[in-house]
Amino acid sequence: WEHIEKSLPYLKQIDIYGGEPFLVEKQWKILKRSIELGYSTNQILHFNTNATQFNPSHIEILKHFKKVLISLSIDGIGKRFEYQRHPAKWDLVENNIRKFLSLQDDNINVVACVTVNTLNVYYLEETLKHFRQIGLGYYINILHGPPHYNIKNISGEIKQQITEYYIPILARVSDPYMRERIQHVLDFMNTNPDYDNLPFQVCLDKFSTQYRIPEQTFNNLMNNLPGTWMPAKNEKGEKVAQELVFFYGIEGC
Numbered sequence: 001w002e003h004i005e006k007s008l009p010y011l012k013q014i015d016i017y018g019g020e021p022f023l024v025e026k027q028w029k030i031l032k033r034s035i036e037l038g039y040s041t042n043q044i045l046h047f048n049t050n051a052t053q054f055n056p057s058h059i060e061i062l063k064h065f066k067k068v069l070i071s072l073s074i075d076g077i078g079k080r081f082e083y084q085r086h087p088a089k090w091d092l093v094e095n096n097i098r099k100f101l102s103l104q105d106d107n108i109n110v111v112a113c114v115t116v117n118t119l120n121v122y123y124l125e126e127t128l129k130h131f132r133q134i135g136l137g138y139y140i141n142i143l144h145g146p147p148h149y150n151i152k153n154i155s156g157e158i159k160q161q162i163t164e165y166y167i168p169i170l171a172r173v174s175d176p177y178m179r180e181r182i183q184h185v186l187d188f189m190n191t192n193p194d195y196d197n198l199p200f201q202v203c204l205d206k207f208s209t210q211y212r213i214p215e216q217t218f219n220n221l222m223n224n225l226p227g228t229w230m231p232a233k234n235e236k237g238e239k240v241a242q243e244l245v246f247f248y249g250i251e252g253c
Helices: 002-010 025-037 056-062 078-084 090-101 121-134 156-172 176-189 200-210 215-223
Strands: 013-016 044-049 067-073 108-116 137-142
Touching: 002 025, 025 056, 067 090, 078 090, 090 108, 090 121, 108 121, 121 137, 121 156, 121 176, 137 176, 156 176
Parallel strands: 013 044, 044 067, 067 108, 108 137
Antiparallel strands: none
16 A cells, blocks of 8 residues: 555556455545645546445545546346345445445446346346346456356356247347347357356356355345246156256356
8 A cells, every 4th residue: 555655646547447446445544645745636547346335425536537437337237146245235336336436427427337147148138128228337347267158168058048038039139239248248249169968067066166146145046036936747747846956157067
């Protein structure tokens, strides 16, 4: 922090990432110091935040800088957001998004950064349409690692299903930017791969040990997948137990 403060006279743009930057108190002291020394009016700030935090006192600080770009890292909406960002609550985050949007003026710009991965590639239209409805601009970021989240590593069969799912969506989308971004994602996903027959258990183990999400949240998410779920039946027409398998790529089935 001392090094940053000494560098203030020479800094033209400051990019602040997380963790969650709006929780880092020392950075606000540094930014206040830049204001006191008269450097802030020539400096551009860029924040990448998950929108779980909104502090009015921080906003007052930002108003003293030449330009401020706030990128809201939002990869889904509703329950899907809560699954990916557990334990964050969508209602709180959506309220904060609206607060951030209210700040937009000549020197503060707010956009969403959507990081596409194996958990949200099927739901881009839903998310992007919501952003459009509330007046939130966005840009697309594609996740490359870890490999089981990289959409290139989805099996060929599932890639085909995803691609076909988006064909009618792309045909009806009137927004050229949205259509272009979704097509870019599909092109990226389909550029590679040979990971069709790798074991799913590796990926499943990662989720069970690293991401202990409540079972009910997972069930709710799966119950709202597109399409129709039909119970499995035997030759007599009796319902039987069935196994649900998800593919997540190079470390998945």
